[in-house]
Amino acid sequence: MTSRAVSFWLNPQELSFQSGQDLPNLADVVVIGGGITGISTAYWLSRLGLHSVVLERGELSCGATGRNGGHFVFGTNQSFKDSVAAHGVANTLALWNFTRQSAELLKDLTEQHNIDCDLRFNRLAYLAMTPEQAQSLQESCELMMSHGLAIKYWGKQEVERNTQCSSFSAAAVEPHHAQLWPAKLVVGLAKAAQQQQAHIQTQIEVQAVTRQAKEFRITTNQGEIQAKAVVYATNALTYHLLPVLKGVIVPVRGQVVATAPTSQLFDFDWCLSNDTGYAIQRQDGRIIFGGMRWKSPTKEIGLEDDSTLEPLVGEGLKAFLRDTFSSLKEVAIEYEWTGIMGFTADENPLIGELPGRPGEYISAGYTGHGMPVAIAAGKAVAEQIAGSAQTPIPKPFWPERFLLG
Structure with missing residues (x-):
């Protein structure tokens, strides 16, 4: 490395x-x-x-x-369903409201102080790749809707139409999300x-x-x-x-790639529902894609060195983009980096x-x-x-x- x-x-x-x-x-x-x-x-x-x-x-x-990865994700770290099971409905909704409040503060601060950080509010799609993941997404969507949260569920045909890709089984689409230059x-x-x-x-x-x-x-x-x-x-x-x-608080290293600017593929940002990948497409066409820690023998747990790359993770990121989206088969990767996150149980x-x-x-x-x-x-x-x-x-x-x- x-x-x-x-x-x-x-x-x-x-x-x-x-x-x-x-x-x-x-x-x-x-x-x-x-x-x-x-x-x-x-x-x-x-x-x-x-x-x-x-x-x-x-x-x-x-x-x-x-x-x-440049995301500003509303809501809970866990799925809504898992958060309700762990903390109850009231606490889970409080977590949602905290991120909503943070987003309002972000918008106010950037406007008040003229901070140009490429802030753009859009949607976020959680993409399922297996029937089991699709079922879990659907259950979480139904629970969220029952508590008044805005969420849409895309079945196989709808997710294929919106992603121009046949690899996904379903998607849960959050109407509130943002991307920015952190x-x-x-x-x-x-x-x-x-x-x-x-x-x-x-x-x-x-x-x-x-x-x-x-x-x-x-x-x-x-x-x-x-x-x-x-x-x-x-x-x-x-x-x-x-x-x-x-x-x-345990250090965990994440790895991210940035492509050359390419044609606009998505009008939303996305995450894989099994938490193995996450992406935004910037307005300049560049795709920022991170994740794939499971490709590393250590899962990148306990690492604090953000100056080097893990080749197995990097190849996993590049292969996923190449193999999943036909228009990205020849796309150039212009940046690749790592960063240290802090995980709790x-x-x-x-x-x-x-x-x-x-x-x-x-x-x-x-x-x-x-x-x-x-x-x-x-x-x-x-x-x-x-x-x-x-x-x-x-x-x-x-x-x-x-x-x-």
Whole structure:
């Protein structure tokens, strides 16, 4: 595995931010991590009048945010049916509403701050490849409709007509979905946060967080900062600073390819219903396709190196596009990259104050679905810190479920 992984979203981008030459000595809140979660949290903290300092060990958006598939997926990580079985109807609907709220915030922020991140709202189709998957999709669709959620079911003929492909047995089509250029969103939001006096610095590695009475000392490779609160927005790598989360949030490497621009095949984005692949087609015609981790002997579990590629996964991605869609048999692959996601056992993130650790907050462990959660999560955490909570965090996201008992 010697191939260099270069993300389409990060090439080229101006991702180095230095709000000042020197690290501040004091902050109300130190936010660790410069992806969408950390920048969103800093933005909302600054809106609430708190002085926040964001510390990122690399460049802005250089982790999972700048290495994903460009999706903004509404709803639950699990199928609606599985989420209801695990958490009940009320909690499942609360998860849906949280992502809906996040989408509304995303739309408002991009308009308010003129952030050009190629945001486009469209549809998402979950594609079944076997009769068993089709049956499961149909059952989930019926349950969603019974609870007032908009969803359409396509049978074999309808899905073939809409995909120009005979490989799929059925589809469940969500009318609410979005695609975007994630790194451009982060840069735009970071600039807005800076204008509100948030302090953002890249190339700063946090080495330790030490509690001192009711405050914290954050030790970095470039000095120390005192803060009243700290936010861990480090997703899969959180256990390096919080060993108690080792095994709770597990690193999993994803791999993505980007084709050359091609003719428009879809007016919707799509995922394979067995969670082995996901794709968008951008307005420039380029298809971004990720997944196929099952092709790797390790399933890419426990890996933290996003600088190299797994050839078996890469060939699986390319073969699926070539073999499934006749018009893509000769399409060129122009980019291929990897990114590290943070998975939890129940597929939900940890969002909120850490139990038994007052002043320490987390938003991490998104299980590959961070974009539709992070903006609202940043707002909710900022409000908790400011003591003005207006954005309820759904119970399935509470950290207590893993850290108590």
